[in-house]
Amino acid sequence: MGDPLRDDSWPVGKGVTLIVLQNPLRTRVHATGEEAFIVPPHWHAFHGEHHIVLKGRICLTQDGVSRILRPEDGVCVTPAGVVHSIETFAGEETILEETTVPSGETKVIFFRNLFYPSVTRSFLRTMQVFYYGDAYPELPLRSRWLEWLMVVVVGGWVAGLLGYQIPDKRLRLDQRRFPPSKKD
Known part of the structure; x- marks a missing residue:
């Protein structure tokens, strides 16, 4: 365990x-x-x-x-x-x-990434897991578009530009959100 x-x-x-x-x-x-x-x-x-x-x-x-x-x-x-x-x-x-x-393994892979050692101690890494795992934290202003934008910008762009990678890449395989590309 x-x-x-x-x-x-x-x-x-x-x-x-x-x-x-x-x-x-x-x-x-x-x-x-x-x-x-x-x-x-x-x-x-x-x-x-x-x-x-x-x-x-x-x-x-x-x-x-x-x-x-x-x-x-x-x-x-x-x-x-x-x-x-x-x-x-x-x-x-x-x-x-x-x-x-709908059912599937995405949520299990989300938890595998989120609880990987040191992920939750890093805001950038956590937002990256949220981005790929379809999770958006509620912010004090309670603005869905702002919550979505924060996760997309910080987790989807900034973390990647700084070299952060999710531990289990299968989280990116949700083809409804991330269609396969030649570089994947």
Whole structure:
């Protein structure tokens, strides 16, 4: 358990493990409750997500509306374009699964890149992973076009011009967003 590019399970925080599951392909977050696991507000232009709590509870916020989800609540759908965030509760063990709509391995490869050592410690590297992984952080002004522009300029152009490369190049294979070129 440890290398996001090779293993199907790796730590992503204190007492938090991300696990890749198959059939169907999905990610599982297992938080022991040592501390809260927080996914900051963000949105996706090209995919939606399905979240299901298997154990414990989470606070899911969608477009500013927060609610507590438990296992008995079943699947919660977050459509493309909806700003959302997730938070577990310190002191409570939580198991949460996520699948994407449309399905595919892009989200798993996104997580493999994002949690590769040192990526989240670099703003440029994080924005580059966001660019290729269809993720846009919500900014204080809450302007979608500005959020999109920041990710495209910083992650898509500046990071590349400065020589940054994503660890797992398969993230660039989403042909809806990045048609193949002769140099790829």
